[in-house]
Amino acid sequence: MSKITRYDMLKEQHLTGSxxxxxxxxxxxxxxxxxxxxxxxxxxxxxxVRFSQHGNKFGVADSDGHLSLFQVACRDGTARPFFNYQCHSKVTADFVFLGACSLVATAGHSSEGRNVALWDTLLPQSKSLVQAFTCHDQGASSVILAPQHQLLISGGKKGDINIFDVRQRQQRHRFQAHESPIKCLALDPHEEFFVSGAGDGDIKVWGLTVHSLLYSFPGEHPRSSFFKNIGQGVTQLHVDSAGRLFSCGADGSMKVRQLPERDCVVHTYY
Structure with missing residues (x-):
């Protein structure tokens, strides 16, 4: 069996990508x-791989830059994507469904620098690109959606974070978050903060609306490889409704932290 690289789960179903x-x-x-x-x-x-919000469809992104969307009702022999397009010329690293509508946001690396894009999957493929943003030198590696605020947050391979207004379809803010590539992002379900994990093992917690640094966890998942961008740092993040931060890393560990009540002081934990 090939190495599983991505995983997503619903109540009764789960996806594996290899x-x-x-x-x-x-x-x-x-x-x-x-x-x-x-x-x-x-x-x-x-x-x-990701399920949509209501679990009726799922998507697959790959290292050739393609994004394929399927209906969950698909079965062997009839599993044909209803949307299949090379969204980025080099790699599509991540994507997210924008609620229940037909819009999807992708993050990746394109030769022309348009590394975050919005797509309407109901339009013909030649017209499906709704908005493309030139951002993230050397490509974007992760993207999440804050649905209540309609904000799209992307992390780049140079450690920068971009925040986009989905309604206005424009970039709102950019800041340098890490000194190494951002590997993953996670959103607080109450949409008060979001979390970024980087290739050097650092985890940082940021305010969603003011983008200030709330907590810092240096070296939470230290590097496990001498080779750049291979098997390094934080690989997965999740925040639950109780304010617990779950993290996995290339060091082979899974950690759980209870985040304190939010205040205005930046906390650094070693």
Missing amino acids: QDGSVSLWEWGHQNAVATPRSPGTFAKVTR
């Missing part, structure tokens, strides 16, 4: 996958 390009849809109680929308050895390495 290094060999394959994607499988699983259901609890079934020993085998109920569908294999992408077979092994045919497509590029999977960089991200």
